[in-house]
Each structure stands twice: as structure tokens, then as C-alpha cells.
Amino acid sequence: MRCALVGNQNSGKTTLFNLLTGMNQTVGNWPGVTIERKEGKIKGTDITIVDLPGIYSLSPYTAEEEVSRKFVLTQKPDLIINIIDATSIERSLYLTSQLLELNCKVIIALNMSDIMEAKGVHIDVEKLSAALHTTIVSISALKNTGIDALIDKISTGDVKENIHMPIYQEKVENCLTYIYQHHIDHDLSKFEVVKVFERDRAFSVLDDEHVNQAINEVEKDLDMDSEQIVASERYDFIEKIKKEAVVVDPKPESITDKIDRIVLNKYLAIPIFVLVMGLVYFLSVGVIGQLTSGLIDGFFNGMDSISIFGAEIPLSFIGLGPWLNDLIINAGGSLWAGSLIKDGVVGGVSAVLNFVPQLIVMFLFLSILETSGYMSRISFFLDRIFKKFGLSGKSLIPFIVGTGCSVPGIMTARTVENQDERDMTILLTPFVPCSAKLPIISLFCGAFFGTWSWLVAFSLYVFAVIIILLSALVIKALKFKSSDSSFISELPEYHRPSAKYVGRDVFDRTAAFLKRASTVILICSLIIWTLSSFTWTFKYVDGNDVLISQSMLAGVGNGLAWAFYPMLGGHYSWAASVSAIQGLVAKEQVISSLRVIAGVAGQEGTNIFSSPVLGFFNPVSAYAYLVFNLFSAPCVSAIGAMRAEYGSWKTTFKAIGFQVILAWILATIIGSIGGAVVGWGM
Amino acid sequence: MNNDILSSRLKRKKLHKGEEGHLSDLRPGQECVVLNFHNDNQALRRRLLDMGITKGVHIFIKKVAPLGDPIDIFLRGYELCLRRKDMAGIDIKVVA
Numbered sequence: 001m002r003c004a005l006v007g008n009q010n011s012g013k014t015t016l017f018n019l020l021t022g023m024n025q026t027v028g029n030w031p032g033v034t035i036e037r038k039e040g041k042i043k044g045t046d047i048t049i050v051d052l053p054g055i056y057s058l059s060p061y062t063a064e065e066e067v068s069r070k071f072v073l074t075q076k077p078d079l080i081i082n083i084i085d086a087t088s089i090e091r092s093l094y095l096t097s098q099l100l101e102l103n104c105k106v107i108i109a110l111n112m113s114d115i116m117e118a119k120g121v122h123i124d125v126e127k128l129s130a131a132l133h134t135t136i137v138s139i140s141a142l143k144n145t146g147i148d149a150l151i152d153k154i155s156t157g158d159v160k161e162n163i164h165m166p167i168y169q170e171k172v173e174n175c176l177t178y179i180y181q182h183h184i185d186h187d188l189s190k191f192e193v194v195k196v197f198e199r200d201r202a203f204s205v206l207d208d209e210h211v212n213q214a215i216n217e218v219e220k221d222l223d224m225d226s227e228q229i230v231a232s233e234r235y236d237f238i239e240k241i242k243k244e245a246v247v248v249d250p251k252p253e254s255i256t257d258k259i260d261r262i263v264l265n266k267y268l269a270i271p272i273f274v275l276v277m278g279l280v281y282f283l284s285v286g287v288i289g290q291l292t293s294g295l296i297d298g299f300f301n302g303m304d305s306i307s308i309f310g311a312e313i314p315l316s317f318i319g320l321g322p323w324l325n326d327l328i329i330n331a332g333g334s335l336w337a338g339s340l341i342k343d344g345v346v347g348g349v350s351a352v353l354n355f356v357p358q359l360i361v362m363f364l365f366l367s368i369l370e371t372s373g374y375m376s377r378i379s380f381f382l383d384r385i386f387k388k389f390g391l392s393g394k395s396l397i398p399f400i401v402g403t404g405c406s407v408p409g410i411m412t413a414r415t416v417e418n419q420d421e422r423d424m425t426i427l428l429t430p431f432v433p434c435s436a437k438l439p440i441i442s443l444f445c446g447a448f449f450g451t452w453s454w455l456v457a458f459s460l461y462v463f464a465v466i467i468i469l470l471s472a473l474v475i476k477a478l479k480f481k482s483s484d485s486s487f488i489s490e491l492p493e494y495h496r497p498s499a500k501y502v503g504r505d506v507f508d509r510t511a512a513f514l515k516r517a518s519t520v521i522l523i524c525s526l527i528i529w530t531l532s533s534f535t536w537t538f539k540y541v542d543g544n545d546v547l548i549s550q551s552m553l554a555g556v557g558n559g560l561a562w563a564f565y566p567m568l569g570g571h572y573s574w575a576a577s578v579s580a581i582q583g584l585v586a587k588e589q590v591i592s593s594l595r596v597i598a599g600v601a602g603q604e605g606t607n608i609f610s611s612p613v614l615g616f617f618n619p620v621s622a623y624a625y626l627v628f629n630l631f632s633a634p635c636v637s638a639i640g641a642m643r644a645e646y647g648s649w650k651t652t653f654k655a656i657g658f659q660v661i662l663a664w665i666l667a668t669i670i671g672s673i674g675g676a677v678v679g680w681g682m
Numbered sequence: 683m684n685n686d687i688l689s690s691r692l693k694r695k696k697l698h699k700g701e702e703g704h705l706s707d708l709r710p711g712q713e714c715v716v717l718n719f720h721n722d723n724q725a726l727r728r729r730l731l732d733m734g735i736t737k738g739v740h741i742f743i744k745k746v747a748p749l750g751d752p753i754d755i756f757l758r759g760y761e762l763c764l765r766r767k768d769m770a771g772i773d774i775k776v777v778a
Contacts (some may be wrong), residue, residue, distance in 0.1 A: 057732035061725060088760035091734055224737065228719070231731035235739070235758070248759060260745060269748035380763055384749035387765070393752070486726050487752050488733065489763045491745075 002048045007083035009054030010492050012111045015141040017051040058098045064414040083109045086116040093238045101191035107135045107159045114140035120249030127245035135159045164190045167237040175218045198227045256493045269381050284362040286454030292357040300350035321346035336540050343599030348525025351595035352517045352588040355439040367505040371497040383487050389469050390476030392416045395425040402432035406638035418485035426645050427655045428468045430634035436587035443591050444626050448619045521592050528596045548601045567671030569621040575613040586635050620674035624667045631663035691770040699776050705769040708743045714774035721771040734758040
């Protein structure tokens with residue numbers, strides 16, 4: 001048996017899906033968290049549940065809503081589980097009124113029944129069930145109540161037959177009957193009959209003189225076009241039911257309204273937004289980053305002292321890498337074997353592990369932003385600005401999700417209604433510094449900007465925002481004709497973020513990062529170590545007779561170094577060039593590669609910039625190099641996501657070409673102008 | 683709706699109780715009843731109908747974004763955000 005889980009956006013579908021199946025899909029508090037259908041089986045049964053993106057109606061408006069409509073109409077599920085938000089019952093029942101016209105059984109899960117009383121909503125479930133002639137189960141997906149009763153009804157099939165109650169006034173019902181009779185050989189469902197009545201273009205094959213005339217008459221009679229008639233009649237029917245079964249107390253000003261008075265205040269909104277985002281980066285990159293990254297790096301690679309907020313505290317530790325190296329050498333192992341472990345394995349992997357604590361803190365804040373409901377406010381108040389740049393306020397959600405990872409960010413762009421705005425959002429989401437770029441930023445900022453590193457890191461985010469808006473403006477001017485876009489969204493109520501879901505979310509994102517470090521990054525580090533430790537004739541780079549500049553990697557890098565010459569302030573650096581290219585594999589691989597190369601080239605202490613091959617970096621070239629890495633083509637996973645959303649390689653390659661060229665120009669400008677000011681080739 | 687009509691509709695007129703105008707004219711705290719639609723964008727029109735903006739429905743203007751657009755309205759027991767441009771095609775009568 002296959003059941004479709006259908007409901008409005010942000011009605012708690014995914015939370016219910018997770019409860020029914022025991023799976024862990026991402027939950028958020030903004031409309032449109034679920035963008036693809038997901039399947040799972042009810043625990044201990046053979047019943048498949050399909051979680052679909054939220055919809056308000058079976059007439060889809062955005063790309064992700066089309067997924068739901070297609071599934072419900074063409075896949076013919078055995079049962080539709082219609083989840084309804086008890087606190088906004090009228091709009092929820094509109095969708096229900098459409099679902100009940102399909103030839104399919106419908107069971108209603110009345111969600112949020114735990115908070116509806118507190119919100120002054122009193123629903124007489126018996127009466128509602130009788131008025132709709134549908135089985136209704138009260139549940140709370142958040143508190144996990146009523147779920148067993150729901151599973152029981154689904155598995156035993158104890159669901160009322162769908163009798164297609166007449167909901168329209170007589171004139172309309174008569175016309176619908178006429179349409180059904182007229183096309184009797186097509187055996188249309190009630191839903192399809194209504195679609196023909198609405199003159200839906202999808203049913204234009206059934207256009208017919210007589211039917212048309214019948215519809216015209218009703219339209220003339222009621223002084224509305226048929227589409228308006230259907231929507232009005234549905235809502236009239238719902239209002240009638242609501243009068244019988246629902247009492248809503250007059251609302252005092254809710255907490256959400258009180259918070260919004262401050263958060264959406266004319267003068268405070270933007271300062272609060274900047275403060276919140278600034279705080280996220282100050283606490284993660286600034287406080288936690290400074291406290292932990294030196295310590296973790298010291299553990300792996302050795303230290304004499306650690307610096308905490310500028311103060312040097314002596315703490316001597318040989319480090320895992322050097323210790324293993326000594327162990328191997330003392331046991332009679334060769335020099336290269338020691339270096340393989342110390343520089344290839346420990347050096348490469350630890351380069352990204354240093355950043356795990358600050359990433360955890362950042363993931364935590366992002367998750368809280370997403371689940372609390374603040375993110376919807378940001379897209380609400382920035383829409384005015386974004387609209388001017390050819391973007392939607394909803395583009396902001398992909399951008400903020402993109403600070404975690406571009407892949408889900410790019411996929412979330414589906415919630416943007418207008419295609420031009422959506423394509424642009426997909427193109428620009430990779431410009432947002434993702435969590436894998438954060439280690440690159442932290443490393444360079446920590447090395448060159450000291451205690452101000454968090455501010456420089458934050459400046460890169462601001463820079464990213466400026467570049468996103470400017471690119472959007474240029475593309476809009478070059479490419480788009482008249483844009484007729486809209487912004488239709490709900491402002492969800494603020495929720496206290498659930499510790500369980502936030503914890504889960506942070507865990508999942510951190511686990512994905514660690515998994516990459518232990519697979520892709522490890523393998524790439526070994527390859528980089530091999531290429532940088534041997535010459536083309538497989539002579540080992542020992543630093544005396546054979547120098548790293550003779551290695552295979554230097555050979556490859558020298559072929560690329562001309563492109564990076566201007567941005568590096570007039571330096572040919574095969575090491576920096578070859579590392580930047582590896583950002584394609586995964587962005588954090590850039591610093592892994594730098595660390596491995598620095599190790600092989602003989603750095604002193606833990607500072608990779610003390611290594612002769614990287615010693616030329618100064619604050620200007622560091623900033624320029626960062627800019628190139630931030631804005632050039634994203635990693636292959638993100639490119640794959642772009643391809644999937646665009647549905648075309650051509651568009652994808654155009655987008656990537658744009659990104660690489662823009663990144664190169666920006667970095668070159670910063671590197672050469674900055675270099676000219678500070679002194680070329682300093 | 684062509685651009686001239688749209689921009690003339692977007693000029694905000696101050697409406698008092700009992701007067702008729704466009705949904706985009708209203709300020710927070712005002713309430714109106716919907717009289718009619720003028721919307722050429724079929725998909726948008728459909729969507730607004732689906733969201734419950736039908737003839738005769740009462741709409742309360744709740745919040746305005748800090749930069750003046752979009753606007754958060756309250757109808758049928760829930761809140762919806764729309765751009766003023768999309769509200770300009772909805773004729774209303776102020777009731778409070």
C-alpha cells in the first residue's frame with residue numbers, strides 16, 4: 001500500500017513523516033523545506049509513505065509544487081494522508097476540498113492539536129468529520145501524540161469512503177453534472193470535471209461548444225468567471241463548515257507579533273540582521289575558532305605554546321604527526337615513509353579537522369535561525385532590495401542555507417516562483433562562502449590578520465553579498481526582458497527551536513564534513529603528497545639534493561602559475577596555483593593541499609606560511625587568493641546540483657564560466673592594485 | 683494591466699472608511715472587503731484565488747516590511763505576504 005502525505009507548506013508534514021517512518025529528514029520553519037518527494041515505510045509495516053513538498057492547491061505555482069501535484073494526479077496513491085494545521089484551518093481545508101474530489105480515499109491528520117486550544121482555536125472533530133464525511137485523527141507531530149491512532153487507521157483501512165460531497169451551489173453542481181454527462185465516455189473524476197469547468201488549459205482537448213455555453217451561462221448568472229466561482233464556492237463551503245465545527249477566540253496580540261514589532265521595525269530590522277549574522281561569525285570564527293584551532297593543530301602537528309586572544313601561553317607538545325614520524329624513523333623506516341604519515345596523512349587531514357569546532361558552532365546557529373522562523377522574516381524584509389536586483393526575497397533562503405553547503409542551497413532555489421529569479425539564484429548561491437570555504441578563510445585570516453581575523457572573515461561575507469547583488473544587476477540588465485515576478489509567502493509563527501531537531505541537524509552536517517575529511521580529503525592529500533614528494537623520474541624530494549621545485553606537482557603547477565601571477569602580487573607560485581585548482585574536488589582541499597606541500601617543503605612549526613614555497617604570501621595576496629577561491633567554480637558536488645536544477649549542461653557551463661572569469665578578474669584587481677600600493681612583489 | 687495603469691495604481695492614496703480603492707493603498711491597521719480583480723497574470727491570479735482572496739473576503743493589513751514592501755495581510759485566519767505590485771490589481775472597499 002502506498003500513501004501520499006499531502007498538506008500546506010510548513011504544516012508539519014516532514015515532522016510527521018519522520019515519526020511515521022523513524023527516518024530523519026530535515027525539518028525547518030519556513031515554507032518549502034521539502035523540495036523533493038521522499039519515501040519511507042511505516043515502522044514495522046509494509047505501508048509506504050511518500051512525503052511531498054507542501055502545496056496550497058492542486059494548481060501548482062512553483063517547480064517544487066509541481067512534484068506534489070504530479071504525484072497525486074498520476075501516481076494514484078492508495079490513500080492520501082492530508083495533514084492540516086489546526087491553527088489555520090480555513091486555508092488548509094481549501095486543499096482538502098480539492099483532494100476530496102479525487103478518486104482516492106482521504107484521511108485527515110489534524111496537526112498542532114496540542115497548541116490550538118492555547119491559541120483560542122476550538123475544533124469539534126466529530127462535527128468536522130461529519131461535515132466533510134472524512135475520517136479525522138487529532139495529532140501533534142511535535143509532541144508525538146495521536147500517531148499510533150493514525151497508524152492504526154491507516155493499516156487497518158478504517159477510513160471513511162470518499163463520497164464526493166456536493167460542495168457547490170445548485171447552478172454550479174448542475175453544470176458540473178452536465179459536463180460529466182457530456183463527456184461520459186471519459187469517465188472524468190469530480191476533480192477533472194471541475195478543471196474542465198474552470199477552463200483549465202490542461203483539459204483543452206475537451207473544449208466543446210455545448211459545454212462552453214453552459215459554463216458561460218453560469219458565469220453570467222453569478223457575475224464571475226468560472227475560476228473565481230470555483231474558488232469562491234470552495235471557500236463558502238469551508239466557511240459554512242467552520243461555523244458549525246470551529247470556534248476561534250478573538251486573538252490578543254501574539255508573542256510573534258510582539259517580536260516582529262521589534263525585528264521588523266523600520267529602523268531596527270537591518271541593524272538587527274547585521275548584528276545577528278555578525279554575531280554568528282564572531283562567535284564561531286572569532287571566539288571558538290581562536291580558542292580551538294590552534295589547540296587541535298598543535299595536537300596533530302606539534303606546538304610550543306598556544307595563543308589565546310593574543311596571549312601566548314606556553315604549552316609544549318610534540319604532536320601526533322611528528323611523533324609518528326619519529327617512531328617510524330627510529331624503527332628503521334625510511335625518510336619518505338615518515339613524511340608520508342606526517343605530511344601526507346596527518347598534515348592533510350588535520351588541516352580541515354582544525355575547523356570542526358567552529359563549524360559545529362556555525363551549524364548550530366544556522367539551524368536555530370532556520371527553525372525559529374527568523375529566516376522567513378529576513379526574506380520578507382529584504383525582498384524590496386532583492387527585487388531591484390532581479391532576485392526574490394526568497395533567494396535569501398538558498399543563500400543562507402548555502403553558508404552551510406551550496407548543494408542544498410542550490411536545491412532550495414526551487415521555492416523561488418519566477419524562473420529568471422530562480423536561475424539567477426542558482427548561479428549566485430555558490431558565491432556564498434560555504435562551510436568548506438570557511439577553513440580557507442580562517443586559515444589565511446588567522447595567519448595574516450591576527451585578532452581581527454573574525455572581522456576580515458566577516459568582510460568576505462559582506463564582499464560576497466555585494467558581488468552577488470552586482471552580478472545580479474549586470475545579468476538582469478543584459479539578459480532579462482520584462483520581469484513579472486511575485487512574492488507570495490507566509491510568515492510562520494516563531495517557534496522555540498526543538499533541541500532534538502537542532503542537535504540532529506548539527507550532527508548530520510558535521511558528520512558529512514568529517515566523512516569528507518576521512519575519504520576525499522585523505523585520498524587527495526596522499527596524491528598531493530606523492531606528486532610533491534617525487535620528481536618525474538621518481539627521485540624522492542629530500543630537500544638537499546632534490547628540491548620540491550623539481551617535483552611532479554611543481555611541474556604541473558608551473559604550467560598554471562601564470563594565471564595566478566597578478567593576484568599573488570607578482571609571484572609565480574606553483575604551490576598556490578595547484579592548490580586552488582583542487583577546490584574543484586572540495587573547497588577545504590585547498591588548505592589540505594597547501595599544508596601537505598608546506599610539510600614536504602619543510603615548514604617550521606605549525607605555521608605553513610613559514611615554508612619557503614608559501615612564504616611570499618602577504619595580507620594583500622592572501623586576500624586576493626581568498627577571493628579567487630571563494631568566487632571561482634564551486635566543488636563538483638555543487639556543479640552537479642546546478643546541472644540538476646538547470647536541467648542543462650550548457651547553462652551549467654555558462655554559469656561556471658561566468659564564476660571563474662569573475663573570480664579571476666576580482667582577485668587580479670585586488671592583487672595588482674593592492675600589490676602596487678603595498679609594493680609589488682613584496 | 684499595462685505599466686502606466688500599474689504605476690498609477692501604485693501611487694498610494696489615503697483611503698477612509700467606506701471609500702473604495704486598491705488593496706495596495708491600505709495602511710497597517712486598516713481592514714477592507716474585496717470587490718473585484720484586475721489581473722492579467724493568469725498564474726498569479728489563480729494563486730491569489732487559491733490563497734483565499736476571493737470576492738467578499740475581509741482582509742486586515744497587519745505588517746509592512748521595514749522598507750515598505752512586501753506587506754503582510756491577515757485573512758481567513760492566517761497571514762500572507764504579498765508585494766504591493768500584486769495587490770494593486772485587487773479592488774477593495776475600506777470597512778475599518
